Amino acid sequence: MLLDVLATVDRAAEKLAAQQAAISTRRKAVRKPTLGSIFKSSLVELMKTINSTNVHYIRCVKPNEAKNAWEFDPQMVLSQLRACGVLETIKISCAGFPSRSTYPEFVIQYAILLHSSYREKFLRGEGTEQEAVDLTKQILAETINDDHKYQTGKTKIFFKAGILAILEKLRTHKIHDSAIIIQKNLRAAYGRQHYLAARESLINAQSLIRGFLTRDRIRKEMEEQSAIKIQSLVRGHMIRVKVTVARGSLIALQAAIRGQQTRTNLVKKQYNDAATLIQTVVRGHLARVAYKKQMRAIVFTQSCYRRQAAKEEYKQLKVEAKSLNRMKEVQYSLENKVIELTQSLTSKVEENTNLVAKIEKLQSLVSESQEMRDQFKNRELDFNKKYDDTVSKHTEEVADLTEEINKQKLDYETARAKVDELSEAHTKLKKELTENIEQLKEAQEQLDETKRENVSLNDAIERLRQELTDLQRNVGSGKYIANGTGLTPTRSRTIAGRAGSPLGTSSSNGHFETRPASIVAPYANDEMNLEAINTELWTLLKDSKNLHKEIVEGLLKGLKLPAASVASELTRKEVLFPSRIIIIILSDMWRLGLTAESESFLGEVLSVIQGTVGALKEDDVVSHGAFWLTNTHELYSFVSYAQSMILANESISKDMSDSEFDEYLKLVAVVKEDFESLSYNIYNMWMKKMQKDLEKKCISAVVLAQALPGFVAPESSPLLSKVFHNNPQYKMDDILTFFNNVYWSMKAYFVEPQVINDVIIELLKFVDALCFNDLIMRRNFLSWKRGLQLNYNVTRLEEWCKTHDIQEGSTYLAHLLQVSKLLQLRKNTPDDIEIIYEICYALKPVQIQKLISQYHVADYETPISPAVTKALADKVKQTGGAADFFEPINAEGHFEDPFRHVDLRPFHRLEAYVPAWLNVPVIRRIVELVTKNAAAQEAISQ
CATH class of the missing domain: 3.30.70.1590 (Alpha-Beta Plaits)
Known part of the structure; x- marks a missing residue:
């Protein structure tokens, strides 16, 4: 690099000298170039060179102090690199x-x-x-x-x-792999071409060889089959000739032998028939003589035994008759006790009526105080509307209201204390009244038992006297009845209706018949028992007063429900015994022709069941409602089954006239409609009561409860909430306990799974709508922390649905789930609002606008911008601008009966079951008689 710079400087100097020389010749003045001009020109040339090339900086580093070859001092090199900034340059380059x-x-x-x-x-x-x-x-x-x-x-x-090196490595591998694939395909195509040619030549050679071998084998097989066929024809002809000759000789021999045997057997048969006829005549004469002799002895023995038994029974009855005076004394004392108990009962009843009147007065006072509380709640709403305008005036009104509320609380507490005292006194009187009634019932039962014993004893004495006189007359005259007739006449009552017919009439003929006294006569005894059973059944069912009293007081009102829980393992007879007892009574009324009595009986049963469900208290609503629903569906299934059997059984229509058959069908249809309406009314009352219970709990548990730690939101106005909201606080555990009670009550009482699913879904819809409507009306309440708490509470309810196989439970809680998501999402820009509309698809635009307007922005949060408010208003206008932001709630309580969409319960053979703790002697006797009637009919049919 330095050499290039120097060379550039020299070239620049020479060029400058040449230019100046040319100028000097022109000007005729020689000037020597200066150092500055030389440096400037060289610098210009250097920049041209740098711009036209890729510049690299080269720094020489000493490997060691001695500058020896192939020796390297790491510390020295590192210090030089650090001194010249190479390490920093590398760091910068890597960064x-x-x-x-x-x-x-x-x-x-x-x-x-x-x-x-x-x-x-x-x-x-x-x-x-x-x-x-x-x-x-x-x-x-x-x-x-x-x-x-x-x-x-x-x-x-x-x-x-290093990234380009990685990419180059990947590119090299890709090219290498592609080349391998190309080579593989080329080699495969070349090898396959050779393979196909060799294979084709081999196939052609094999086909020629196999064709020659196959033709040779077929020719040999055809020659062999021809030889076998010729041999078989020759041998068959020879064998058929031999068989024909042998068969002819055997047939002739068999004909001769069989003719001889037949003639011999015919002679033997004639001898045997003559001997059998002689023996039959002789044995019949001997048997008749022995039978007559034995019958005379048996009749005489029976007469002697019955005479002795009658004498002993007569002596015993005389002894018992002497003790009748003692029974009369006991009877008189019991009657006096009954009179005293009735007098005390009337006095207690009068006191009870007075207490009830006082309680009604106190309840009116309580209702007035409740109206006052409602008025205060209305004032609170008005106060919230005027809160922003009149703050100073509001504090004074709050003070006045608190004073009035405290006064009303004191009045309410005093009235409540009086009500509690009167209710305690009422319960004590009720206990005493029930004890007196039980004592009265026991005394009445003892009196009835003594009367029945007296009547039975008198009848037995008269019957024994009659038998004794007849026996003495017959024995004294020496006449023994040999024709098989007995001595004791019995009164026989016959039922005019047929046992197998669902409709029948009853009548009594009142004449006396002699009872056969043969040794074995089961059929006659069964007929006599069947007539006696039907007579007693007719009498008991005809006495509607006692029957209705036991049905209403003993079976329906005095019922103790079997405990329904997760661990309870109840059977159908323990749950459905009230409906099955009613079914037994109803079917026998129809069988014996008591149609008028059955109508009054059903009217009483329907009104009592509906009144019982309507009077249920909070603790008994869930279990009692499910119990009576399943029993009502059992009754409806029985009537539907009876209607289908009547239409399918042609023998019933044949045994009755057309008018009777039409009347009977009309009766069954009316009863079916009555049970259908009863099921509808019970279901609606039950759902209303459960929704009323949920209404008290779900706002506090789902909306207000903050069970998630670390995200607790402060109360917006704790003073007002304490003053105006004195209701008890509930948690999600209370809601889940409520749903568990509903689910396991229906499960334990054998309610159909589809009905269970419909009931839970209806309650989930109610919780979703009620909590959503409450949330949308709360000002300065909604925040992202409230959204977290709401999501946690609703998720617990959703998990409960999943664990109990409630399909799509989250679908019916969609409004609450999406409100919790809305509170946790950003709301800073119109784009955020579009995201909210996509996520919260179940909410209407007007509902989203209302929720965001009610959102309480914290100090550390960005306030909602006007652009967001405008985007919300535009979206509402696009959808029509509806102002209805509440979710609909079934306030009127018209629910569709889910039992109409499930199959009827099958009926094959009812199990007659009356719990031991029920004090219903008439019903118990009816069930016993129906069981005996069924057994007797089975014995006759067999």
């Missing part, structure tokens, strides 16, 4: 991008690293500058993983040190 290239050059050089379809235009010279930039970015994206190792400019791309 920067020393290598650079234009986009087209880079694409032409390294386009081989991509597929050929990307570089076709550039190979043809048709690529544009932008396509070169895009192709460069694609090459770098596939070859270099770290985008910090290169930077793209407008016309060039810059690389850190």
Whole structure:
């Protein structure tokens, strides 16, 4: 470099001297060039040389102090490099991008690293500058993983040190691999050509050889088959001749032998038939003589045994008759006790009515205080609207309101205390009343038992006396009944209706018949038992007063539900026994023709079930509602099954007239509609009560609860919230417990899975709409921390749905989930608002505008700009400008009954089950009689 500079300086000096010489000749004055002019000209030449070449800086470094060859002192070299700034230059070069290239050059050089379809235009010279930039970015994206190792400019791309070496290495490998692939394909094509030629020649040779061998083999096989066929024909003809001769001789021999055997057997059969006839006549005569003798002995033995038994029973009855006086005394004492209990019961009832009147007065006071609280809430809303205008006046009004609220609280607490005292007194009286009623029932039962025992004893005495007199008369006269008739007449009541028919009438003929006294007579006994069972059933079902009392008081109102929980393993008979008892009673009423009684019975049952569900309290709503829903669906399934069986069974229509059959069909259709409306009413009342319970909990648990630590938002106005919101605080655990109770109650009580899914979905929709409407009306409440807390609460509910197989639970919580996302997203520019519209697709534009207007901007957050407000207003105008930003809630409570969309429950054979703790003797007796009736009918049919 120094030599070039010196040479340039010399050339510049010579040129300057020549120019001055020319000037001197012209001017005739010789001037010597100055040092400055020489340096200036040399400097100009140097710059021309530098601009026309690539300049490199060369620095000589001493390898060692002695300047010996092939000796290297690392510390000395390092110090020289550090002194001349080479190390700093290298650091700067490594930190920067020393290598650079234009986009087209880079694409032409390294386009081989991509597929050929990307570089076709550039190979043809048709690529544009932008396509070169895009192709460069694609090459770098596939070859270099770290985008910090290169930077793209407008016309060039810059690389850190070593990147071009990596790209060259990849390019070399790519070229090498491509060359290998080309060589492989060329060699494969050449080898395949030779292989196909050799294969074709081999196939031709093999086909010729195999054709010759096949033709030779076929010729030999044809000759062999011809010889075999000739031999078979000759041998067959010879064998057929031999067989024909042998068969003729055998047939002749068999005919002779069989003729002899047949004649011998015929003679033997005639002898045997004559002997059998003689034996039959003799044995029949002996058997008849023995049977008559045995029957006389049996009848005599029975008469003696019955006489002895009647004497012993008569003695025992005489002893028992003497103790009737004692029974009468007990009866009189019990009647006196019943009278005293009835008098005390009337007095307690009067006291109870007085207490109920007082409670109603106190409840009116409570309702008035509730109205006052509602008025205060309305004042609070008005106060919030005027908050920004009248701050000073607001504080005075708040003080006045707090004083009034404190007064009302004191009045309410005193009234509440009085109500509690009266309710305690009412419960005590109710307990005493129930104890008195139980004692009265026990006394009445004891009295009824003694009456029934007295009647049965008198009947037994009269019957035994009659039998004894008949027995003495027969024994004294020496007449023994030999025709098989008994001695004791029995009164027989027959049911006019058919046992297999769903409709029938009952009547009694009242005449006496003699009972057969044969040794084995099961069919007659079963018929007699069936008639007695039907008679008693008819009597019990006809007595509608006692039956209705036990159904209403014992079965429906005095019911104890089986506990429904996760670990409970209930059976269908433990859950569905009320509906099955009603089914048994209803079916036997129809069978015995008690249509009027069945209508009044059903009316009483329907009204009591509906009233029971309507009077449920908060703690009993979930379990009792699910229990009565599943029992109502059981009743509806039975009536639908009975209707289908009536239409399908032609024998029923044949046994009745057309008018009776039409009346019966109309009755069943009316009952089906009644149960359908009952199911609809129970479901609607149940859903209303559950929604009312949820309404108290879900705002506090889902909207206000802040269970996520570290992101707790402060209250906007803690004083006002404490003054005006004294409601109990709930958490998400309370909501999840509520949903668990609903789910496991329906699961334990055998509610269909589709119905469970519909109920949970309806409750989720209610929670979503209610919480969303509450959120959209809260001023200075919404913030990004509230969004996090809301997302956490709703996610817990969504996870509960997934664990309990509730399909698409997040779909029905979409408004709350998207509100939580909206609160966490940026809202600084119109582009951010467009992103919010894409993410929050379930929210209307007017709802998004309302939520952003209610958003509370923190001190460290960017305020919402006017451009954002304008973009929101324009979006609302584009969609029609509707001002309805609330989500609809089913306030009227008209829910569609989900049981109408599920299959009916099958009915094959009902299991008669009455729990032991139920005090229903009439119902228990009816169930026992129905069971005996079914058993007797099965015995007769067998």
